[in-house]
Amino acid sequence: xxxxxxxxxxxxxxxxxxxxxxxxxxxxxxxxxxxxxxxxxxxxxxxxxxxxxxxxxxxxxxxxxxxxxxxxxxxxxxxxxxxxxxxxxxxxxxxxxxxxxxxxxxxxxxxxxxxxxxxxxxxxxxxxxxxxxxxxxxxxxxxxxxxxxxxxxxxxxxxxxxxxxxxxxxxxxxxxxxxxxxxxxxxxxxxxxxxxxxxxxxxxxxxxxxxxxxxxxxxxxxxxxxxxxxxxxxxxxxxxxxxxxxxxxxxxxxxxxxxxxxxxxxxxxxxxxxxxxxxxxxxxxxxxxxxxxxxxxxxxxxxxxxxxxxxxxxxxxxxxxxxxxxxxxxxxxxxxxxxxxxxxxxxxxxxxxxxxxxxxxxxxxxxxxxxxxxxxxxxxxxxxxxxxxxxxxxxxxxxxxxxxxxxxxxxxxxxxxxxxxxxxxxxxxxxxxxxxxxxxxxxxxxxxxxxxxxxxxxxxxxxxxxxxxxxxxxxxxxxxxxxxxxxxxxxxxxxxxxxxxxxxxxxxxxxxxxxxxxxxxxxxxxxxxx
Amino acid sequence: xxxxxxxxxxxxxxxxxxxxxxxxxxxxxxxxxxxxxxxxxxxxxxxxxxxxxxxxxxxxxxxxxxxxxxxxxxxxxxxxxxxxxxxxxxxxxxxxxxxxxxxxxxxxxxxxxxxxxxxxxxxxxxxxxxxxxxxxxxxxxxxxxxxxxxxxxxxxxxxxxxxxxxxxxxxxxxxxxxxxxxxxxxxxxxxxxxxxxxxxxxxxxxxxxxxxxxxxxxxxxxx
Numbered sequence: 242x243x244x245x246x247x248x249x250x251x252x253x254x255x256x257x258x259x260x261x262x263x264x265x266x267x268x269x270x271x272x273x274x275x276x277x278x279x280x281x282x283x284x285x286x287x288x289x290x291x292x293x294x295x296x297x298x299x300x301x302x303x304x305x306x307x308x309x310x311x312x313x314x315x316x317x318x319x320x321x322x323x324x325x326x327x328x329x330x331x332x333x334x335x336x337x338x339x340x341x342x343x344x345x346x347x348x349x350x351x352x353x354x355x356x357x358x359x360x361x362x363x364x365x366x367x368x369x370x371x372x373x374x375x376x377x378x379x380x381x382x383x384x385x386x387x388x389x390x391x392x393x394x395x396x397x398x399x400x401x402x403x404x405x406x407x408x409x410x411x412x413x414x415x416x417x418x419x420x421x422x423x424x425x426x427x428x429x430x431x432x433x434x435x436x437x438x439x440x441x442x443x444x445x446x447x448x449x450x451x452x453x454x455x456x457x458x459x460x461x462x463x464x465x466x467x468x469x470x471x472x473x474x475x476x477x478x479x480x481x482x483x484x485x486x487x488x489x490x491x492x493x494x495x496x497x498x499x500x501x502x503x504x505x506x507x508x509x510x511x512x513x514x515x516x517x518x519x520x521x522x523x524x525x526x527x528x529x530x531x532x533x534x535x536x537x538x539x540x541x542x543x544x545x546x547x548x549x550x551x552x553x554x555x556x557x558x559x560x561x562x563x564x565x566x567x568x569x570x571x572x573x574x575x576x577x578x579x580x581x582x583x584x585x586x587x588x589x590x591x592x593x594x595x596x597x598x599x600x601x602x603x604x605x606x607x608x609x610x611x612x613x614x615x616x617x618x619x620x621x622x623x624x625x626x627x628x629x630x631x632x633x634x635x636x637x638x639x640x641x642x643x644x645x646x647x648x649x650x651x652x653x654x655x656x657x658x659x660x661x662x663x664x665x666x667x668x669x670x671x672x673x674x675x676x677x678x679x680x681x682x683x684x685x686x687x688x689x690x691x692x693x694x695x696x697x698x699x700x701x702x703x704x705x706x707x708x709x710x711x712x713x714x715x716x717x718x719x720x721x722x723x724x725x726x727x728x729x730x731x732x733x734x735x736x737x738x739x740x741x742x743x744x745x746x747x748x749x750x751x752x753x754x755x756x757x758x759x760x761x762x763x764x765x766x767x768x769x770x771x
Numbered sequence: 772x773x774x775x776x777x778x779x780x781x782x783x784x785x786x787x788x789x790x791x792x793x794x795x796x797x798x799x800x801x802x803x804x805x806x807x808x809x810x811x812x813x814x815x816x817x818x819x820x821x822x823x824x825x826x827x828x829x830x831x832x833x834x835x836x837x838x839x840x841x842x843x844x845x846x847x848x849x850x851x852x853x854x855x856x857x858x859x860x861x862x863x864x865x866x867x868x869x870x871x872x873x874x875x876x877x878x879x880x881x882x883x884x885x886x887x888x889x890x891x892x893x894x895x896x897x898x899x900x901x902x903x904x905x906x907x908x909x910x911x912x913x914x915x916x917x918x919x920x921x922x923x924x925x926x927x928x929x930x931x932x933x934x935x936x937x938x939x940x941x942x943x944x945x946x947x948x949x950x951x952x953x954x955x956x957x958x959x960x961x962x963x964x965x966x967x968x969x970x971x972x973x974x975x976x977x978x979x980x981x982x983x984x985x986x987x988x989x990x991x992x993x994x
Contacts, residue, residue, distance in 0.1 A: 246865065284869050361903075379981060388981040389840070390871065395979075505979070514978050515874055522869040529860035530840070535867035634977065636874075 246536060249566050250276040252731060253558060255541055256573025258286040259368075259717060260708035262521035262528070263724035263738075264571045264731075266387070269533040271735045276565065277525060277533055280540035284525060286573055287312065287691065287711055288368045290518030293360035299367075300687070312575050312710075315654050315690045321671040322684045326352035348600060349641050350674045351684055356598075362639040364516040365596055367691075368711040369629050369646040371396060371613065372511040373497060374504035378717045379511065382523075385738035390523040392514040394635055395506025400604060400614040401478040403470070407604045407614070407666065410478040412508050423470060431471050434462075438492060439499045450489060458491025459484050477617040481715060483625050484618070512611055512629075515636040520717070527741060544570065544578050546702050554704040569731045571706045574694045583701040592691045592713045593655040595647040595663065600674055601681035602630060602643055603666045609634050613715075616662050624650045626662050627715055643681065650713055655688040697723060706730060802966050803853040805875055807905075809897040810882035811890045812864050815916040818947035819882060820856050823957055828948050845961045852961040854878075873905040878912070878960050883931075885915045885944060886923040891931065898938060910963050912941035912956055919946040 501509030614628035694710030883894035935942035
C-alpha cells in the first residue's frame with residue numbers, strides 16, 4: 242500500500258514520541274523535507290494515550306514480548322469489580338449529554354463489561370504530564386501557533402498530604418488569606434517568603450543564597466523561621482521536593498510554580514484535553530501541514546551511515562524492503578539500533594507508575610476537580626509521589642469515574658513503591674460500590690515500571706540524533722529543551738518553530754481576483770447543471 | 772503556491788455565544804464548529820475548501836502547504852455559523868491520520884471522486900472510521916466531487932444517494948471547478964448542526980485554547 246513512499250528526504254524522524262515530534266515539526270516548518278515514521282500503528286510511543294481497548298492490547302503485547310519488556314515491565318493489572326453487572330442496565334453507549342448533567346441519584350455500579358462497552362470514552366496516558374502556564378511548552382505552543390490544535394483545562398487544585406489527611410495547598414494570594422489551615426502570622430510569613438522568591442533579581446539572588454550552595458531547601462526554610470506546617474507546604478507541595486532537595490533547586494522550583502500563577506486559572510497548571518498523548522500529535526500535524534510525510538506501521542530494519550564526497554554523511558534506512566535516504570536521522574532511543582549509540586548511557590533509576598480508575602474524587606468538591614497531589618515521602622529515603630487525578634470533563638473517562646495517575650522514581654517495583662499511598666487515598670477492598678465511604682472505591686488498577694531513558698544520549702555520528710524517552714518529571718520542559726537542541730544541530734542558525742500563519746493570514750498568490758461572494762440565495766451558482 | 776502574511780486581527784477563538792450590539796438590537800448568535808475533511812488523496816478535498824473559503828479553483832492544485840486550517844462564516848436567519856475547517860494535511864495518504872484530527876469535530880465532509888469507483892469505496896470506509904472515532908452526534912456529509920467530469924462518471928448518483936440515505940448522511944454531487952453545490956453543501960451542514968446554547972466548539976465547557984490574549988473568549992458579529 243505504501244510502496245509509493247518517496248525515498249529521499251533531508252530529515253527522517255523515527256518514532257512519534259514528544260521529542261521526535263517537536264523536532265519533526267520544527268524541521269518541516271522551516272522548509273526541510275521530512276519523513277516521519279513509527280513502527281506501531283499509533284502516535285506517541287511511550288508518550289501515547291490509549292482508550293480502554295487499546296490499553297488492553299498494549300498490556301497483552303508487552304506481556305507476551307520480552308523485547309518490549311526492556312522498556313516497560315512488571316505490568317500488573319487488577320480488577321476490583323464483577324465481570325458483569327447484576328443490575329444489567331441496558332444503557333445506550335454514546336448517548337452524549339451536555340456538560341452540566343444533573344447529578345445522578347445514587348452511585349452507578351460498574352462492571353468490567355461497562356468498561357468494555359464504553360472503551361472509547363477512556364483516554365489513559367502512559368506519560369501523564371502537566372504544563373506550567375508560563376512554562377516553555379505553553380510559550381512554544383503559543384509562539385508557534387500550534388496551540389490552536391489543542392484544548393486545555395486548568396488544574397483546579399493542588400493538594401498535599403499533611404497530618405495523615407489530604408489538605409488543599411493555598412496557591413494564590415487570595416488562597417493564602419482564605420485558608421483556615423494556617424494562622425494569621427503564618428500567612429504573613431508565607432506571603433513574605435513567596436513574594437521575595439519571585440521578586441529577587443539576579444544580584445539579590447546571589448546575595449541571599451551565597452552560603453546555601455551545599456545546604457538543603459528545608460534548612461533554608463527553617464532558617465527563615467517558617468513553621469513546620471509552612472515548610473511542608475513550600476517544600477513538598479510547591480517545590481515538589483523532598484528533605485534532601487538542594488536549596489537552590491528548591492528556590493528554582495518555587496519560582497517556576499509562582500511565576501505560572503494567575504495566567505489561566507487558580508493553579509499554575511494546565512492539562513491537555515484527552516490527555517498528554519495529544520500533544521505529540523499536534524506537533525505532527527504542524528509537520529504535515531508544512532509538507533511532512535507521515536507513515537505509521539512502518540518498522541525499520543537497518544540503519545547505516547555512509548560518508549560521501551567531502552565528508553558529507555548520508556544515512557540509509559532499510560524498511561520493508563525499501564531503502565530510504567536522508568541527511569539527518571532523528572530517532573527515538575527505543576527505536577535506535579544499539580550500535581549507533583555511544584557511549585552506553587549510564588544506568589539510571591527507573592520509573593514506577595500506576596493508573597487507577599475510581600468511582601469518585603479523592604477529595605469531594607462541588608465542581609468536577611482536576612487535581613495535582615504531591616505526596617511527600619512516607620518514610621525517610623523514599624521519593625515523593627506525583628498524583629494526578631483527572632475526570633470525565635477532560636475526556637479521560639466516562640461520567641462517574643476518575644482516572645488517577647501515580648509517578649515516582651523506582652526503589653523496588655511499582656506495586657511495592659506505590660501501594661502504600663494508594664491505600665491511603667483509595668478504598669482498595671472492592672465490595673459494594675454504592676456504600677458511602679470517605680475514600681473513593683478503586684475499580685481497576687495497573688502498576689508498571691518504565692525504564693528511565695530520559696538522559697540525553699550521544700550517537701556515533703553527527704548525522705544521527707537520538708531522542709530521549711519520557712522522564713519522571715511533572716512537566717514537558719526537558720523534552721522541549723532537548724528538541725530545540727537537536728533542531729539547532731540539524732538547522733544551525735534557523736528559527737525554532739516560527740509562528741505559523743492563521744487562516745485569515747493565508748492569501749493565495751492570485752487572491753487579487755476574488756471569486757463569487759457567498760450568499761444565501763445561491764445566485765452565484767452559474768454552474769452547468771446536469 | 773506562495774503564502775503572504777497579512778496582519779491578523781480576528782480572534783480565532785470565538786466561541787458559541789451572543790455577540791454584543793451596543794444599540795441593544797436583537798443579538799446574533801455565533802456558533803463555531805469544527806469541520807473535518809476526509810477522503811482519498813486527490814479527490815479534491817482542498818479544492819472544495821478553497822472554493823468555499825476563497826472562491827478560487829486551481830486546476831493543478833498542489834498539496835496544500837501551510838493552509839490546512841481555514842475558517843469561513845455562513846449566515847443563517849438567526850445564527851452565524853463559523854466553520855473551522857481542518858484539512859487532512861496529507862496524513863491520510865499512508866493511513867496515518869491522528870486521533871486528534873477527529874477530536875471535538877461536529878461536522879465532517881467525506882469526499883470521493885465520481886470518476887473513480889475506488890474513492891467511493893474508500894469514502895465508505897471513512898464514514899465507518901468517523902462512526903468509530905468521532906463524536907456520535909457528528910453531522911456527516913458525503914460529497915461526490917468532480918461532477919463537471921460527468922462524462923467520465925464511474926459512480927452513479929443513485930448508488931451514492933442510496934448509501935447516504937441508509938447511513939443518515941447529507942449527500943450532494945459537487946464541483947470545486949464550477950462551484951456547483953459547494954456553498955450548498957456547507958449551508959446544508961450549517962442548517963443541520965444543532966445551534967442551541969452550549970453547542971459548538973464550546974461544548975467542552977471550560978476547555979480552552981491557549982493564546983497571546985489570556986482572555987480567550989470574545990463574541991463576534993456576522994460580517
